[in-house]
Amino acid sequence: MLNFQRTLKRSVSFSGVGVHSGSVISVEIRPASANTGFVFQRTDLPNKPYIKADVNSVFDTTLATRIGSLEASVSTIEHLMAAFFGFGIDNAIISINNSEMPILDGSSVPFLTLFDEVGIEVLKEPRKVVVIEKVIEVVDEKNPSRFIRVEPSKKPLISYVIDFAGAAAIGRQSISMNYTAKAFCEEFSFARTFCLKEDIDYMHSRGLAKGGSMENAIVVSKTEGVMNRQGLRNDQEFVKHKTLDCIGDLHMLGMPILGHVIAHKAGHDLHNKLARAILAEVSCRSIFVPSAKEAARLKALLSFPKSLSEIERNLIGLAIG
Ligand SMILES: [Zn+2]
Numbered sequence: 178m179l180n181f182q183r184t185l186k187r188s189v190s191f192s193g194v195g196v197h198s199g200s201v202i203s204v205e206i207r208p209a210s211a212n213t214g215f216v217f218q219r220t221d222l223p224n225k226p227y228i229k230a231d232v233n234s235v236f237d238t239t240l241a242t243r244i245g246s247l248e249a250s251v252s253t254i255e256h257l258m259a260a261f262f263g264f265g266i267d268n269a270i271i272s273i274n275n276s277e278m279p280i281l282d283g284s285s286v287p288f289l290t291l292f293d294e295v296g297i298e299v300l301k302e303p304r305k306v307v308v309i310e311k312v313i314e315v316v317d318e319k320n321p322s323r324f325i326r327v328e329p330s331k332k333p334l335i336s337y338v339i340d341f342a343g344a345a346a347i348g349r350q351s352i353s354m355n356y357t358a359k360a361f362c363e364e365f366s367f368a369r370t371f372c373l374k375e376d377i378d379y380m381h382s383r384g385l386a387k388g389g390s391m392e393n394a395i396v397v398s399k400t401e402g403v404m405n406r407q408g409l410r411n412d413q414e415f416v417k418h419k420t421l422d423c424i425g426d427l428h429m430l431g432m433p434i435l436g437h438v439i440a441h442k443a444g445h446d447l448h449n450k451l452a453r454a455i456l457a458e459v460s461c462r463s464i465f466v467p468s469a470k471e472a473a474r475l476k477a478l479l480s481f482p483k484s485l486s487e488i489e490r491n492l493i494g495l496a497i498g
Contacts (some may be wrong), residue, residue: 179479180472182267182304183207186296191287193279196253196394199387202275206291209268211302212388214431217244217251221274230254232429232452238445240385241277242426252267253278255445256370259425260288263361264297265481267431279391283369285421286492289362293485303466306478307455309436310463310465315450323442325423325451330437333357333478337420337440344373346402350416356438358481361424362488367410368417371395374404425447430455432464433478 192203209216215230228234228245237243238252242251251271257278261269263285281287314326333356341347351487354360372389374396380386393416396404403409411417423440426448434455440447472479482488 179476180303180306180467180469182211182300183265183331183481184210184213184268184298184300184301185266185292186298189278189295190424191281191291193281193287194388195275195277196280196388197385200275202273202277202279205272206278207272208298209270209496211300212444213268213270215258215268215429216270218270218272219249219251219274219276222249222271230258230429231431232449232456233420235426235429238449240421242429242445242449243257251278252276253280254287255329255422255425256281256283257288257425258428259421260285260292260366262424262428262433263289263358263366263482264292265358265479266292266297268300269290280370280388281395283371283395284418285366285425289366289485289492294339297481297483297486304479305432305464305466306475307430307432307434307436307459308463308465309455310460311446311458313451313454313458315454317370317447320442323444323447325440325443325447327432327434327436327438327439327451327455332437333433334437335420335423335440336437337416337423338442339416339419340442341415344397344399346397347371347415350413352413352416352420354420355477356434357425357477357489361421362482362485363490364490365417365421365424367490367492368414368421369393369395369410370418371397371415374401421442427452434445435475435478454494 188207190205217228226249234244241253317323335356336353338351340349
């Protein structure tokens with residue numbers, strides 16, 4: 178059962194505010210058959226177009242990951258994609274009546290909680306994995322201190338460094354963890370998105386971040402530190418959120434990665450470039466459907482929780498504010 182694709186057992190519906198539009202947005206996530214991948218449908222547009230979420234459908238990474246085209250797009254999908262990784266979901270159809278996903282609490286926990294309620298269905302088709310056999314690296318040409326690479330590794334690992342020298346409350350944080358679904362659910366899923374108060378003031382002046390509030394983001398002031406009354410959920414919440422974003426962006430590949438992802442001051446742009454480079458540079462041999470024997474060897478990579486009761490951290494009822 179280790180190497181079989183999964184989807185949701187039943188549909189799940191929810192609504193929430195879009196961080197940029199400020200609109201209340203309705204979403205339905207439906208089960209999908211094997212090899213569907215992740216397909217969004219814009220129910221508010223004429224002919225209700227479908228937008229496949231994959232590495233090549235990403236066309237804007239300015240403030241969030243946006244897929245599709247100028248005519249029909251969906252943005253801020255990374256926290257949902259990360260939650261799909263956390264439950265090992267390979268296939269889903271996501272109907273949405275706006276161009277951005279609701280931000281909810283700014284983390285992946287609300288999605289995990291919804292998936293937990295409807296349950297997971299194991300399908301009959303096996304899933305592919307990608308095994309990294311050489312170093313693949315992407316560097317920001319304008320700022321070479323920003324890079325991301327993936328190295329061959331016997332265990333799935335992810336390391337991330339952030340450095341916000343201008344905001345002491347964020348500062349420099351680094352983390353190195355297992356790149357597995359269980360580690361994602363336990364250590365990264367709850368980490369909320371964050372922004373600088375000074376940037377919010379600027380975004381408001383440009384008509385952006387209309388739905389942003391301390392209920393869906395950590396707000397950091399350069400002079401006063403973390404503004405949220407209840408503080409942080411974890412000392413490393415900032416770097417953990419960036420790792421969550423990275424895991425969501427790399428799940429656009431639609432398969433787990435056996436390798437060590439190392440990111441230094443990266444972001445959605447570099448995450449997507451790495452995903453594209455992986456597809457372009459790995460040999461056919463390193464993307465494959467593992468046999469039952471190989472799947473047993475890749476157990477850490479292919480073990481996905483069936484419910485949140487398997488997670489050794491209480492994610493339900495996290496403090497907001
Ligand atoms: Zn994020």
